[in-house]
Amino acid sequence: MDDDWFKPCAVVPVYNHERSLPAVLSTLLADDLHCILVDDGSSAAAAEVIDRLAQQQSVHLVRHAQNQGKGAAVASGLREAHRLGFSHALQVDADGQHDLGTVPLFLDRASQAPDAVICGYPQYDSSVPKGRLYARYLTHIWVWINTLSLSIRDSMCGFRVYPLRQTLALLDSTDLGKRMDFDTEILVRLHWRQQPMVWLPTSVHYPADGISHFHLWRDNVLISSMHARLFGGMLLRAPKLIWSRWHG
Numbered sequence: 001m002d003d004d005w006f007k008p009c010a011v012v013p014v015y016n017h018e019r020s021l022p023a024v025l026s027t028l029l030a031d032d033l034h035c036i037l038v039d040d041g042s043s044a045a046a047a048e049v050i051d052r053l054a055q056q057q058s059v060h061l062v063r064h065a066q067n068q069g070k071g072a073a074v075a076s077g078l079r080e081a082h083r084l085g086f087s088h089a090l091q092v093d094a095d096g097q098h099d100l101g102t103v104p105l106f107l108d109r110a111s112q113a114p115d116a117v118i119c120g121y122p123q124y125d126s127s128v129p130k131g132r133l134y135a136r137y138l139t140h141i142w143v144w145i146n147t148l149s150l151s152i153r154d155s156m157c158g159f160r161v162y163p164l165r166q167t168l169a170l171l172d173s174t175d176l177g178k179r180m181d182f183d184t185e186i187l188v189r190l191h192w193r194q195q196p197m198v199w200l201p202t203s204v205h206y207p208a209d210g211i212s213h214f215h216l217w218r219d220n221v222l223i224s225s226m227h228a229r230l231f232g233g234m235l236l237r238a239p240k241l242i243w244s245r246w247h248g
């Protein structure tokens with residue numbers, strides 16, 4: 001892990017999650033990670049907390065003057081990570097839902113498979129809202145169709161390690177969804193590029209007083225149109241996808 005070429009950092013998109021962010025950040029810093037916080041146009045009160053946290057050593061801040069969406073925030077963070085010379089970025093949500101005890105394992109896997117995206121797939125406890133759980137199945141089915149494969153186990157989990165060179169090559173060549181459609185779209189498009197992926201289970205907990213900014217209507221409409229767009233892309237690539245399935 002301390003090889004010269006392997007330089008991981010963490011990228012944390014933040015939109016008004018100032019209550020849960022301090023604990024997330026201190027866990028990442030305790031793991032010796034540089035952290036890039038992306039304030040995605042948070043409220044003045046949240047921005048104040050973020051500013052204070054960003055004064056610590058090893059913390060970098062990127063700020064969007066206006067809210068643009070989780071995808072846009074992650075993309076800005078990945079670009080900043082690459083600019084700062086990191087090789088990999090662990091993307092973690094700021095809402096404290098993920099078990100950060102597995103961060104060293106995710107990084108270890110990334111150092112062993114440096115071209116791969118290391119993806120968490122969620123293990124929910126009973127705190128998960130059932131509606132959200134069932135809605136994910138619709139996305140799973142679309143992802144299976146749009147990749148002509150079952151290999152993406154979960155495309156929505158906000159806990160993964162991106163290899164930056166390969167990921168930025170994709171970001172520079174395609175306009176990806178800027179909101180909650182991003183997490184799924186980037187994995188499907190990386191799969192189309194035959195990017196290796198490693199899957200690790202990760203616990204997800206919904207705290208009783210947690211704040212979700214998922215907009216039921218807006219985000220579901222965006223997610224549906226993303227699946228439709230990807231369906232068109234899959235049809236164009238179907239011969240190649242089928243070929244690589246049987247010969248790759």
Ligand SMILES: Nc1nc2c(ncn2[C@@H]2O[C@H](COP(=O)(O)OP(=O)(O)OP(=O)(O)O)[C@@H](O)[C@H]2O)c(=O)[nH]1
Pocket residue numbers: 012013014015016017040067068069070071073092093094095097132158180211212213214215
């Ligand atoms: N929802 C949302 N989150 C954003 C935005 N910009 C950055 N984020 C961050 O993206 C991460 C995911 O946001 P959440 O609201 O937890 O969305 P989610 O995890 O898909 O939804 P839940 O399952 O309800 O938690 C958090 O770290 C947010 O702070 C935005 O515009 N909207």
Ligand SMILES: [Mg+2]
Pocket residue numbers: 093095097
């Ligand atoms: Mg969340």
